[in-house]
Amino acid sequence: MDISFSRDGNTLVVSIKGEIDHHTAAMVRERIDARFLMEPVKNMVIDMSGVNFMDSAGIGLIMGRMNRVSSVGGKLSIKSPKPQIKKLLKLSKIESIVEM
Amino acid sequence: MKPINRMKTEFLSKSVNESFARVVAASFAAQADPSIDILADIRTAVSEAVTNAIIHGYPDKEGIVVMECILYPDYIEIIIEDFGKGIEDIEKAKLPLYTSRPDLERSGMGFTVMETFMDSLEVESEQGKGTKIRMTKKLVNR
Ligand SMILES: Nc1ncnc2c1ncn2[C@@H]1O[C@H](COP(=O)(O)OP(=O)(O)OP(=O)(O)O)[C@@H](O)[C@H]1O
Ligand SMILES: [Mg+2]
Numbered sequence: 001m002d003i004s005f006s007r008d009g010n011t012l013v014v015s016i017k018g019e020i021d022h023h024t025a026a027m028v029r030e031r032i033d034a035r036f037l038m039e040p041v042k043n044m045v046i047d048m049s050g051v052n053f054m055d056s057a058g059i060g061l062i063m064g065r066m067n068r069v070s071s072v073g074g075k076l077s078i079k080s081p082k083p084q085i086k087k088l089l090k091l092s093k094i095e096s097i098v099e100m
Numbered sequence: 101m102k103p104i105n106r107m108k109t110e111f112l113s114k115s116v117n118e119s120f121a122r123v124v125a126a127s128f129a130a131q132a133d134p135s136i137d138i139l140a141d142i143r144t145a146v147s148e149a150v151t152n153a154i155i156h157g158y159p160d161k162e163g164i165v166v167m168e169c170i171l172y173p174d175y176i177e178i179i180i181e182d183f184g185k186g187i188e189d190i191e192k193a194k195l196p197l198y199t200s201r202p203d204l205e206r207s208g209m210g211f212t213v214m215e216t217f218m219d220s221l222e223v224e225s226e227q228g229k230g231t232k233i234r235m236t237k238k239l240v241n242r
Binding site: 019021022023025029053055056057059060061063064083084088091092 | 115118140141143148154155204206207209210212213216
């Protein structure tokens with residue numbers, strides 16, 4: 001599991017590499033939330049190009065981050081999910097609530 | 101139909117075993133040479149069932165999770181069982197977005213994922229006795 005951050009104006013870009021399941025999600029959540037508080041940003045982009053597995057724990061993770069970001073009036077978007085993860089996002093209707 | 105091959109494994113309800121279980125199930129299924137998409141669906145569904153056993157079956161103690169994979173000529177059957185808490189209302193539990201643990205940032209999509217990604221899903225459960233999930237997936241060759 002590897003999480004890296006960069007800032008682009010008022011957007012925090014989070015790049016996740018590895019597998020998101022219930023075992024890893026808690027750590028990912030803590031790292032993202034801590035960084036989001038630290039940086040002078042209001043939007044978030046999660047780059048999923050390096051995520052090679054995700055189950056419903058990832059859906060919970062994305063929805064939770066969306067709630068945080070929208071509570072400060074920002075927008076969350078998801079970048080480059082692999083096909084299997086796209087299928088999961090479609091099923092959970094995340095596609096219609098976050099920008100892809 | 102007669103099974104071609106069968107495997108059974110048991111492990112403790114530790115979250116680190118979620119990836120162990122899905123890797124084992126997918127590599128067992130791989131002997132039938134299915135497409136990568138089918139293997140990915142199996143991996144996701146197994147992860148859902150095993151995670152449910154770990155977090156909902158044994159919420160405050162450690163227990164045993166059993167996974168059995170049975171390979172038939174053109175499909176695989178996967179059974180995941182715990183001997184924990186059980187489900188009070190299976191129909192309600194299967195509803196999309198229903199979760200008894202919103203506090204854990206669960207989305208309530210696990211059963212919906214299993215149902216969509218696999219070809220069949222059966223749930224047997226008794227409160228205080230445990231839960232048994234039986235899923236099948238057609239293994240068409242690539
Ligand atoms: N093995 C089990 N033992 C006891 N209860 C279970 C078990 N599996 C599922 N449940 C119950 O069924 C509900 C729905 O399960 P489902 O997997 O659909 O959602 P979830 O696990 O709550 O959230 P998600 O899977 O999206 O993270 C759970 O919240 C839980 O109450
Ligand atoms: Mg679940």
